[in-house]
Amino acid sequence: MTSNLRRALMATATGLCMLATGTAFAQDFPSKAVTIIVPYQAGGGTDAIARPLASKLSKKWGQPVVVENRPGANGMIATQTAIRSEPDGHTILYHLTGIIQNPLLLKNVAYDPMKDVIPVFQIGGQALALTVPRSSAVNSLDQLVTDGKSKGDRGLIYGTVGVGHSSHIWSELLASERKFKATHAAYKGTVPLVIDLVSGRLDWAFIAPNEALIRTNDNTLKALTVTGTKRVKQLPGVATMHELGYPGFEMVGWHGLFVPAGTPATVVNKIEVDVREAMGDPEIQKILDTQVVDYTGYGSAEFGKVMRNDSAGWAALFKRFNIQIN
Template identity: 30%
Template sequence: MSPHNRMDENMANRRSALKALSAGAVAVTGWPLMAQERYPTKALRLVVPFPPGGGTDTVARAVAQRLAIALGQAVVVDNKPGAGTTIGLSEVARSTPDGYTIGIGGTSDPLLPLLYDNLPFNPERDLVFVSTLASSTIALAVANNVPAKSVSEFIAYAKNQAASPLGYASVGVASPMHLAGIHFSAMSGAPLAHIPYRGTGPAINDLLGGHVPAAMLGLPSLLPHARTGKLRILGVASPKRSPLATDIPTLSEVGVKDFDAGFWYHVIAPRGTPKAMVERLRFEIDRVVGNSEMKESLAIAGFEALTLSPEESARSLKLETEKWARIIRENNIRGS
């Protein structure tokens, strides 16, 4: 279940609470005003488990810039990519829980113990949720040398290639895009073979060149090429149409009923970080993400601002984890 369906009904209440806080009212989150005045007293480090220049890094830097203004201290982005985000997340998990190291996590974090042996940390045990940031939409796209012009035609075309399953590109083994492709194949009956790439750029280049027939990739990266006719986007893997491209149908509405493979990013901290500091960070990050200028910046980068309470996030994350864990086990997927 995607968190978006619950987001609208909760935004009004959250805006009212934030307005009251910003006006100097008693903090509804429970952290005292004295704690707000004492923290932070030095720069914060924001660990990003992805390389510089990508969509997540862009979002992180936009948030860091505005969060620094809100906190009155620098927020330094520290890129720690590799090993399916485990290098960066491990860096956060083993940091001193003093409120000065935070990181970017995602809906795939709880799945890491299923994918990697000897993981040096446990996401549930060693990391604590701070605040949601943004969601991004996965899309199914095909190269121009593929005759399918719709999802139903693509499914039929893939079934006709059953002797040699049609390949689809993703950004890597066990990535949300990889799992979305497996989920799509199982729900639609279209035989597909995964072709992992080390990043969006190489995957799109091969899709544009017709070297790979299809791809499950982030919608923002595909859109510019679709707009110029260099590839075709058949549908988005979310329960509702993306505000980035309302003309593109969801996979659910054009043939794969109830298909949902959305994902989102959030801010995390080492377990043991003082509650008052977590609450202060949550308050400021929610306020930053809820700002209209920030929403526009996120949209340009291909993300949709997402503000969920810890309880809402935990419920959605539990459902997502159960769904993808089942797919990982059934298909014996291992991280690379």
């Protein structure tokens, strides 16, 4: 037997062994309880989706699927907990866009989202709605820009839920592109932000679409436009910024599931397939509608492309506006 033939046979045997091992992993998975780690407090929007999803998966897999809330450090405690877990599929991380924004925004982040996790399934996207007080004389995005320019150095005041949040970036981009002065007011949470917006102490704010839906229905705020490439289903009369001639606001936040790097591809595929089936349940689709999350259902490969593209997009915007948190 020649050395080349021997090497070829050994490579084939190794490949078959790896394939058999991966198949065995998938057949055995899950062999114990599965934990879905959520980086936010119990009772929030992510919880509202994660818990019924866990229930559906538990019935499918015949094993307990437990939701574990690990809030803190801008989602990094949960992320690092998931990354350090055994890469066998029994620990799943439910995260938002912050998983790729944190390393771009914060110094000394102890993980790389492109290397330390595997994207499994993108649940859906969530645009932001640019809203103004109901009492405001402004009724369109163009009018808001005109108002900003008319105020000169005094400018307008916009609110966000924190430095580096998507609402901060979009507000800075709007003022920069349309050349009017705007002052940033950062709040610790949506509740105080909305209180000041409704009262008229703020001129505008980009807020989550579910909050915008509530506030437009109770006539306390007006939604002028939304980010993203398509209109929000629950706000059909509100055009996208792109439709209104304001390009550059196409990225949206998203909800997604991840597993630690090193998880066998066959296990990743099984989770993806079973999550897709669970997400198709009318009960969960109704919850997504309530949370105003636009279901996408992207699998691992497509979700990975979204992550890479969005990471590059956010990096460019953070650099442009010199936004970083020490």
